[in-house]
Amino acid sequence: MNDVSASSQGSYIPRNAIDHMNPFFYKSHHAHTHHAHSHHRHSANYSYQQPYPDTHHNSVADQEQEFLQTPVPRRLSVQIETTKPSAPSPANSTLSTASTAVSYNTPPATPPLDQSIPKPIEDAVAWCTARARIPTPDGSEYFLHIYENSQDKKEHLAFVFGDAIRSKSLDKVQWNETEMDRAKRGAYTGRLRNTVSEEQQQDMAILSLSAESVIPSSGTISPASPPLVRVHSECFTGEIGHSARCDCGEQLDEAIRLMKAEGSGVVVYLRQEGRGIGLAEKLKAYNLQDLGYDTVMANLMLNHGADERTYEVAQAILEDLGMNDIRLLTNNPDKIEQVEKDSQIKVVERVPMMPKSWEAIEQGMEAEFEVKEGAVENKIVRGKELDKYLKVKVERMRHLIPIPTSMNA
């Protein structure tokens, strides 16, 4: 476990990060992290580990194959040593690709938080502070819910489709509030109607709500089958930035489309950009990906875990929305485990999210599958970078998507 392997070329990768490259490692290891970490904190334990296996002996394809088979930690659970190891010789301190060379010879200045200190176990609580109707271009609509919570300061969101799904915390009557106060924060059933005349629009003193102002709900009250749920993590680049590096925008659109079609469902939109590492760190990871490292390795090289997301807030939001049995839109088995863990929520069905371009390839429709140049209205993505990213998710992050047979050849 603690042996140090020195390679002739390479970067500072803590040996333990390599030893523990197992997607199940975080959970199984958690119980004894304290001992393990306190040990590592006091022993200089860096190694100059090549990010890819020895380039002198294997072909690039062999190296990639070998590397892809190395399981990865869900979160990085090693301590970075405070004692600086002896400096590598210049020859050992360069990561290079055919066209680029990047110096990488200093250990990270800021060690990650000490995850060996057990956090107090407390249940997350989430409460809805505002809700409003959002009409969409095809004439359908949903209610956007904003949540605060006991775990962080971020504004997590829920897109709620259909009138049957209600937020308990939103509907709760607050002390001294008027019907107008409730209407302002979205705590009404049905729809609000425009009953304000043009003259009244200038008069801010009119703060009452008439009976005609609310149109009662005409929708179904209880959905027939367990509702569709998507627990989605923020991806600025994929959802707003038209990036073809990932399928996040396409997945969000598809989840919304399916829920509109069913007339019911919830997208919990978590502000966990970059699998929890944040946008700035994700951009750094993209630079490493441009140098040839995959999405998992790039995170590890930045001293992050492969996936640092947590799902307690999602559970709390789903519980507030009265969810019990759900059909979860995901390819990610880790997400299913995390959403169900110690909660009332049960994933009774996993609804796969097949990437559109892979679906087209599998159906022999690749030629017909077209992404309009500069298209922004639909977020269907395709391309070599997307293919590589998706393959890594299947091979190293346990994602349950069949790789098109033509890509395995």
Ligand SMILES: Nc1nc2c(ncn2[C@@H]2O[C@H](COP(=O)(O)OP(=O)(O)OP(=O)(O)O)[C@@H](O)[C@H]2O)c(=O)[nH]1
């Ligand atoms: N660090 C990092 N994050 C990424 C990268 N590409 C996308 N993301 C983030 O990954 C998250 C989405 O993760 P995915 O793996 O696509 O999906 P998932 O939510 O785990 O699984 P599904 O439910 O099957 O979609 C979002 O927070 C994105 O910002 C990347 O290359 N590096």
